Amino acid sequence: MKMYDESILFGREVMRQEINESDLINNTQLKIEITSGFVKRKEKEYCRRCNASVYPIPHNECYCKQPCTYCTNCIQMGKVRRCSKFYHLPEPNLFKKSAEPILQWKGTLSQQQEEASKEIVQSIEQNETRLLWAVAGAGKTEMLFSGIETAIRQNKRICLASPRVDVCLELAPRIRKAFPTVTTNVLYGEMETAYTYTQLVIATTHQLYRFKEAFDLLIIDEIDAFPYKVDDSLQFAAEKSRKKESALIYLTATPDRNYQKKIRQNKISASILPARYHGHPLPIPVKVKESEWKRRLLNNTYKTKIYKKIKELLRLEKRFLLFVPNIKWMNQFELVLRKCIPGARFEAVHSEDTERKKKVQKMRDEKLEFLITTTILERGVTFKNIDVLVIGANDPIYTESALVQIAGRVGRSPDYPTGEVIYYHDGLTRDIKRAIKQIQRMNRIAKSKGLIKNE
Structure with a gap:
């Protein structure tokens, strides 16, 4: 009786430690393709998994008992050594026929x-x-x-x-x-x-x-x-x-x-x-000067334009995203805000936050009034009826692309197609100017094509 599932190797290239089924690896009838951890080209070694150059590591100890080394580029996926083996079975496209209707989306396209x-x-x-x-x-x-x-x-x-x-x-x-x-x-x-x-x-x-x-x-x-x-x-x-x-x-x-x-x-x-499906133009970001924002938001919070805007949005019960340029400063600012606006419902998220998934879901479920975030949420997430405030928009982390994407979090829903995007800065950058020009250009193109019907 077959005790293994060969499908876990279909179209995959994985190492022995990523496969729990030893019976699968030892089965000679399957004709599993087995290859080395490194590929040699023109006297240089490259990692088979990520194609990065591999260099000798002095005094590297390995269970193979031979002079060995490993790829440092993709090490977060598991260590690929010179002595490692990869296992692969060709993709056979063995899928059961899906029940009809296959596509059950009920919406319509523009x-x-x-x-x-x-x-x-x-x-x-x-x-x-x-x-x-x-x-x-x-x-x-x-x-x-x-x-x-x-x-x-x-x-x-x-x-x-x-x-x-x-x-x-x-x-x-x-x-x-x-x-x-x-x-x-x-x-x-x-x-x-x-x-x-x-x-x-x-x-x-x-x-x-x-x-x-x-x-x-x-x-x-x-x-x-x-x-x-x-x-x-x-x-x-x-x-x-x-x-x-x-x-x-x-x-x-x-x-x-x-x-x-x-x-x-x-x-x-x-x-x-160049246009959104609901026919409304993209919100145009507004530039607001906030001098010495790093210091003043931590030490003189009540007198800043950003703090006053936060209080205004909370009073109007308008939910929003608050983008900040780095984790270290975010952690300090979060503590300041918790003292300045006790009782406000908000969280802070970043790439190293193990609770990120839960916090983002709380925002989607409208259990939070606002969310402080790094650029980790600049794209690919949708929240209904929100505004966006960008703190320190002149920081190098905010590229033209990032600023356009951040602005794109606003006005996505046909029920709430408008909203505010504010770039707070203490010195305009080329990326801020280019981001605004790019958004304005797409609106012009969309309008010239008759794609913007609601202004």
Whole structure:
């Protein structure tokens, strides 16, 4: 009687310690592909998982009892040594036929969304690469539904990946609701359930390290987000995870200048949506000078413009996000606010916060009046009827892309299509100016095309 599940290796490339079933590894009939931890090219060694260069580590002790070393680049996924072995079975696309109707989303698309949706379907059918450039709140996820349905009907394996775990956790319930009869798994660093083989995968881009030629359709959301944008090894992992014949869809509200150049030169197919689906313009951020904000907000809080605005929003019962540039200063400011506004219902979240998921959900459930956050929530999360205040918008952490994305948290719902975005600064930066110009430009393009009907 078979005691193992070989499907955990389908389209995967994982090490021995990531597989609990020893019977599976020892089964010679399965013809498991076994490869070394490192790849050698032109006398240099590279990690098989992330493609980073590997260098000798003096006096490195290893259980292999030989001179050994390991990859330091992807060590958070488990240590890849020279003596490590990777195990892989080719992707067979062994999926049960999903019950009808496969797509159970009841919404409708606007004309511009419908056009983009058809272009996405065409790219999937022809195994092309396409960039979907849509302003924040344009309904990117809904535009993917027909393409995903097409891929499912063709028995393809699909992955929706994002650099941010918050984006994955936001996407997962929406995708499962739209495709309730399709096997789905959500993969991220702190997931509590074991990996299972599914036709539809929602994952952080880091999880793509563990796949090899698995996906017939790979969709990468927020391609301009950290760390994917600046990490060659994550981009390598994305390419490794898809089949040689496959479709690749990029999603972004803020393509960098390189992608914009490729679009102008027709080097990449693109679908561009300059307007939100509800026909309202993007909120234009307002610049407000707050001199010496770092010191004054901690030591002279009551006299600052930011504090007065916070009090005003609380009085008006208007919920809001309060963006701050770094964790250390956030922790100090949180303590100050708890003393200045006792009884206010708020939390602070950042990338190292183990309670982040719960706190964000409390904000969604409207149990909080506001949420203090770093740029971890700059994208991929939706809250109804909120304003956004950015403290220290001149800090280098706030790139043009980040500031546009942050502004995009406001006015996303057709029931609440407006709201305030305020960039507090103590010196204007090029990124602040460019972010505002980019938002104004998209509004102008949308208006010229007749896509803004509600002003």
